[in-house]
Amino acid sequence: MKSTFPIHVIAAGLIVFGTALSSAAPSAAASVVSLRGATAPPANTAAPAAVEPTVREGRYQRSFAQQPPLIPHDIAGFEITRENNQCLQCHGPKVFKDMGAPRVGASHFRDRQGKTHDQVVRGRWFCNQCHVPQMDTHPLVSNDFRGDAAKP
Numbered sequence: 251m252k253s254t255f256p257i258h259v260i261a262a263g264l265i266v267f268g269t270a271l272s273s274a275a276p277s278a279a280a281s282v283v284s285l286r287g288a289t290a291p292p293a294n295t296a297a298p299a300a301v302e303p304t305v306r307e308g309r310y311q312r313s314f315a316q317q318p319p320l321i322p323h324d325i326a327g328f329e330i331t332r333e334n335n336q337c338l339q340c341h342g343p344k345v346f347k348d349m350g351a352p353r354v355g356a357s358h359f360r361d362r363q364g365k366t367h368d369q370v371v372r373g374r375w376f377c378n379q380c381h382v383p384q385m386d387t388h389p390l391v392s393n394d395f396r397g398d399a400a401k402p
């Protein structure tokens with residue numbers, strides 16, 4: 251596309267714009283204040299104590315329909331790799347009864363085309379994408395969300 255402005259008009263415009271920017275720059279920099287104020291960060295900051303996940307008897311109530319249920323037990327050390335999924339050693343369709351664990355949801359066997367498979371489909375393989383354990387901590391950002399306590 252052909253420019254509608256002759257080149258010397260554009261050049262003059264850039265010079266005016268550039269001059270405005272350079273005169274505005276020092277005052278803008280002076281108004282930036284760190285949230286920490288004048289306090290320097292400590293050289294060594296101790297890591298906060300690790301919080302253990304809450305282990306509880308019975309399931310968590312779901313807060314809304316289709317919520318992936320929260321995990322009521324510790325999951326440290328349960329391996330999920332391309333070949334192996336330790337969650338399925340208790341929640342898999344063949345073993346869940348013997349293990350006394352809830353069976354993986356029926357939806358976990360359906361692929362995106364709606365076809366049902368014998369195995370958990372790959373889209374549901376990494377359980378922790380959707381299911382998370384809970385920890386009793388103070389939220390960094392408070393909120394007043396109230397679920398509608400949907401039944402599982």
Ligand code: HEC
Pocket residue numbers: 306307308309310318319320321322323325328336337338339340341349350351352377378381402
């Ligand atoms: C050693 C067996 C075992 C393993 C391994 C295991 N679970 Fe569980 N899981 C259970 C049992 C038993 C319950 C039911 C606890 C209860 O009702 O008190 C449960 C409950 C759950 C629930 C709650 C289901 C609901 O309807 O509320 C979810 C979600 C879950 N587990 C996910 C996982 C994930 C993800 C992994 C792997 C990271 C995993 N579990 C590994 C035994 C296991």
Ligand code: HEC
Pocket residue numbers: 316317318319335337338341352353354355356357358370373374375376377378379380381402
């Ligand atoms: C993409 C998200 C997603 C992934 C990944 C996923 N789930 Fe789920 N899961 C859900 C949702 C949503 C529900 C509740 C609705 C349903 O049953 O489909 C559910 C339900 C469950 C339930 C309860 C079933 C019931 O009938 O009450 C268990 C147990 C469970 N999942 C375990 C697992 C395990 C183990 C894995 C890994 C192999 C896994 N999920 C992977 C989203 C997911």
